[in-house]
Structure formats: structure tokens, C-alpha cells
Amino acid sequence: MSESLLQVEGLKKYFSISKDQSVKSVDDISLFIKKGETFGLVGESGSGKSTLGKTVVGLQAPTEGKIIYNGVDVASLNKKEKSIVNREMQIIFQDPYASLNPRMRVGDIIAEGIDAHGLAKGKERQERIYDLLDRVGLVPEHAKRYSHEFSGGQRQRIGIARALAVQPKFIVADEPIAALDVSIQAQVVNLLEDLKETEGLTYLFIAHDLSMVKHISDRIGVMYLGKMMELASSDDLFAEPLHPYTQALLSAIPVADPRAKKRERIVLAGDPPSPVNPPSGCRFRTRCPHAMSICSEAAPVWKEVRSNHWTACHLYN
Numbered sequence: 001m002s003e004s005l006l007q008v009e010g011l012k013k014y015f016s017i018s019k020d021q022s023v024k025s026v027d028d029i030s031l032f033i034k035k036g037e038t039f040g041l042v043g044e045s046g047s048g049k050s051t052l053g054k055t056v057v058g059l060q061a062p063t064e065g066k067i068i069y070n071g072v073d074v075a076s077l078n079k080k081e082k083s084i085v086n087r088e089m090q091i092i093f094q095d096p097y098a099s100l101n102p103r104m105r106v107g108d109i110i111a112e113g114i115d116a117h118g119l120a121k122g123k124e125r126q127e128r129i130y131d132l133l134d135r136v137g138l139v140p141e142h143a144k145r146y147s148h149e150f151s152g153g154q155r156q157r158i159g160i161a162r163a164l165a166v167q168p169k170f171i172v173a174d175e176p177i178a179a180l181d182v183s184i185q186a187q188v189v190n191l192l193e194d195l196k197e198t199e200g201l202t203y204l205f206i207a208h209d210l211s212m213v214k215h216i217s218d219r220i221g222v223m224y225l226g227k228m229m230e231l232a233s234s235d236d237l238f239a240e241p242l243h244p245y246t247q248a249l250l251s252a253i254p255v256a257d258p259r260a261k262k263r264e265r266i267v268l269a270g271d272p273p274s275p276v277n278p279p280s281g282c283r284f285r286t287r288c289p290h291a292m293s294i295c296s297e298a299a300p301v302w303k304e305v306r307s308n309h310w311t312a313c314h315l316y317n
């Protein structure tokens, strides 16, 4: 196994909403992401996947647990070391409309990180901006324009150039194509895949449905109500989903090839319960077609059921 670039151990992120109530957005998650890997993270809205992404890049402080980057616990870093890690870990947001300052020219948006980290000045700064625009499929003259003059796909390219400007090693792509037209989604995914090779990047790619991450992810984690339900290689997860939640998510994906074996559609009852008061035992039990009495009594153990294929479900305990 190649070395881990990122490891999280027992990570929790709770948001307090009253004196004695909190939203358990991320609740005791452990995982590692290897150097050069694309790790897909999937879950419905409210599953905690974006909170996990923001917490690992340091936009939010964890409530508990460790974030280990390049073998070092980020909590142990001094200010200077933290600034280097902050530069190496970048995030691309879902909404390219909201994440770009409308009053700034695109060149200055892209150069924000270059300026903040003092990476280049004057002519060199300008050349870097042009080079970054070129790498994401835009042209130098776009540097003078404002973000509202661009289409959604182009704005996402600007967001990607901004992230690349500080020479990152690890990028959290937080639903980077969800707000784009279907016709443009593939272009942005292809760009991210190409950049992974040319820039030597590692990705945590967050999406709300499995079909979006299938082709680009080496491994996939499935989250539900703040917990990881299943984690496996992309191939294994699609060939043999173990957790009833993953099985339901997969059954909802339309099969394009009429010769391919069709999965029986599993319709989940109701919406996910509130993460303020998650169900006892297994968090998925209120919607699980296989729920048994033990499922409300005890939380299933996170277990390696097949080689490198993990899940938490009493069907396998």
C-alpha cells in the first residue's frame, strides 16, 4: 500500500444549537487517503460529508479526533508549519457563483493565495496567473474580467485555478459539479482528472450520488447521518455493496447498458432523521428494510468484512 497523505482518526465535529443539544455532523470517523488517490465520499444532504471535508482542510476546528497530514498530527504544528499545510490543502466549492468575489477581477481572485503566501510578485505573479488560466482551459485575457462575465463551468474552472495557484498537494472537491449543467459536468471532471496527473494531486471528492464518483474514485466511503456506513474500492463497492444503505443508493442509479444486469430498485422510506437526535443503535435503522431488534439496541461495529471492504451493519457482526 502506498503511503497515506491524510489520515483522520476518531474525527468528530459537533455544532452546538442550544445548551444541551448539538448537531453531530461528523461522529467518530476514521479513514486514510493514499498519496495520488481519489477518495470519493458520498451521502445525502445532511450526512456530514461537506463538514468532514471542511474540517480536514482546517476551515473548521474538529470537536474531537486527529487529522494527520503527511504523517504529522496537524494539531501539533507551529504557526509556520500550519501555514504550509494550509497551503498544501485546498478546497473547491460546489457553488462557483457564491465562492468568487464579484468585485474582484479574475486575475486577482486567482492570485489571492499567491499574495497571501508571498509566492510571487510583479511579472512573475502575472505569468503565474496566465499559466494557471491556461492549465484550466481559459485564456490570459480572462484575467481582466469579472466572475459574472463567465458561465457556470468557466467559473468552476476559475475556482480550480485559484486552488492550484498555491501549488497544493491535496484538494477537497466539495460537490464541484453539482451546480453545473449536465453537459458541462463531464468537462470539469475530466479537467480535475487531468490535473491530478499533471500536478500530482490527491483528491477527496465529495458527491451526493454514487454515479458521480464511480469512474473517478479509487475508493469510496458512504456516509449517513454523520457516520461511515461502508468503505471499499470503487470496483468492490459497485460489484458487491454490503450495507443496505449502499445497496439502496446503487439501486437508484439508472443502468445505461440494456444488457447489464438490472438491480432491483430499493425505495427508502421517509427522509433521514435529524442529526440532533439520531436513532439509537444503527442510525440507518428507521429506513432499513432489514432492520432487526438488535439494530435499535446496539450500534453495529465498524468491521473489515471482506479484504479492504469495511462496513458497520449487524448483518455482518
Ligand code: SF4
Binding pocket: 243, 244, 245, 282, 283, 284, 285, 286, 288, 289, 290, 291, 292, 295, 300, 312, 313, 314, 315
Ligand atoms: Fe439495517 Fe440493522 Fe444493518 Fe442498520 S445494522 S443497516 S438497521 S440491518
